[in-house]
C-alpha cells in the first residue's frame with residue numbers, strides 16, 4: 470500500500486481492511502452468497518458504506534495516482550479500492566471466488582462465498598454449520614453441484630438406486646451433494662409444494678418451508694438427482710413417505726384406497742377437508758417449467774412398488 474493511500478485512509482478515519490473483510494462476509498451471507506463486483510453505481514457498494522455509517526467525504530474521496538510513463542492521472546474512489554482490497558484478500562484466503570471465476574459458472578460477475586467462506590460467515594454470526602442444510606446461501610461449490618444436477622442429460626433408463634452410496638465416506642462431498650439436491654429441487658418447483666401449491670417462508674424471509682423429498686428415499690440409497698426428487702410441504706412429504714399417495718409415470722397422483730376407510734374427522738384443518746381436497750386420484754402435480762427436471766419414471770415406479778399402500 471502506498472503511503473499516500475495509507476495516510477489518506479488514516480486521515481479520513483476509514484474502516485480497516487479487516488473490518489471491511491468481516492462486513493463483506495456478512496453482506497455475502499445476507500445476499501445468498503453472491504454480490505456484484507464493485508463498479509460505480511452498484512447498490513452493494515453504498516449498502517456496505519451505510520453499514521459503516523460513512524460520511525459523504527469518506528464515500529467520495531478519490532485517490533489520484535500518477536503514471537509517469539504514460540503521463541496520465543488515474544483517479545480511483547478510495548472506498549471502492551478499500552472494498553476491492555478486502556475482497557481480494559478474502560479471495561487469497563479462499564473464502565470467496567473472484568468475479569472472473571464466478572462468471573464462468575453463473576455468467577454473472579460476482580464475488581461468491583466458498584464453503585470455507587460460508588463457514589467463516591456462520592462463525593461470525595454465531596450459527597452452527599448444521600444450519601447450512603436449510604439456509605438459502607449457495608456457496609460456489611454448491612452452485613457448481615446445482616449446475617451439474619440441472620444440466621446433466623436426462624437418461625432414458627434411470628436407476629434411482631446408488632448402491633455405492635453407503636460406502637462413500639467423504640462427508641464434505643456428500644454434504645455439498647445433498648445441499649445441491651435440495652436447492653436444485655426446490656428452485657425447479659418454484660419453492661412450492663407440488664401437491665398443494667403451498668409457498669411460504671419463515672417470517673425473516675430466509676428459509677423456505679418446502680422440502681426437497683427423495684422419491685427413492687435417502688435411506689434406501691436413493692440418488693441425489695433432481696429426477697429422484699420432488700418439492701413437498703412438510704405434510705405432503707410425510708404423506709408421500711408413508712405411502713398415502715404416489716405418482717404415475719406421467720406425474721398424476723395415485724391415492725391409497727385406504728383413504729376411503731378413513732373416518733371423516735381425520736385429515737381436516739378446522740372445517741376444511743385438507744387431506745381429501747389435496748390428494749385425489751389422477752390429479753396432475755405442479756411440475757417444473759423444464760421437462761428435463763420432471764421426476765423420472767424409474768424413481769416413480771420404485772416408489773409405487775416399495776412405499777405406496779394400494
Ligand SMILES: [Zn+2]
Pocket residue numbers: 662663664665666667701702703704705
Ligand atoms: Zn403440500
